[in-house]
Amino acid sequence: MPQRMVVYMLGENIRKSRKKASITQEQLAKMIGVKRSVISKYENGMVDPSFSQLQRIADSLGINITELVDINDVSPSLNAAIPLVNKAKEISKRSRAGGAIILSDEDKSALTELAALLGKVPDEISNNKIISDELKHEYDNLFDALNLHGKALAVTIVAALASDPNLQGE
DSSP, X not given: XXXXXXXXXXXXXXXXXXXXXXXXXXXXXXXXXXXXXXXXXXXXXXXXXXXXXXXXXXXXXTSOGGGTSOHHHHOGGGGGGHHHHHHHHHHHHHHHHHSSOOOOHHHHHHHHHHHHHHHTOHHHHHTOHHHHHHHHHHHHHHHHHSOHHHHHHHHHHHHHHHTOTTTOOO
């Protein structure tokens, strides 16, 4: 689906969710710290909100961000990554409670599988700002939660992935 159509559908989803929550554009704008005109531009597909802005909108409406962004509109092949992204989020939440992350073999396997799956769809990811922002945000959270040894290991793994021509961006 062309990016412009995805932004339009995203705007429609924001509008529907806002109305379902019985919130005006003005109220939503105040909740997320923008002008009402910005909400109007989002809803009319004129402006592509950042991932962090989408997360604020979803939080303000009391919904999950996936109710705003239909992954099938962006990339049907990424649908298989959703459970793995959720696993990465679960790992990230565990780390916030105690600082460093100790990865189980299951965690390592899920993260490796996620990296391999995402490596199969580089064009879809690199051409979609919302997905790119979300992946970077999740990676940053996970990386920040690692101790020095974990960070060194993560850099080694990412360096290996980055050296694979099949996984490199343009």
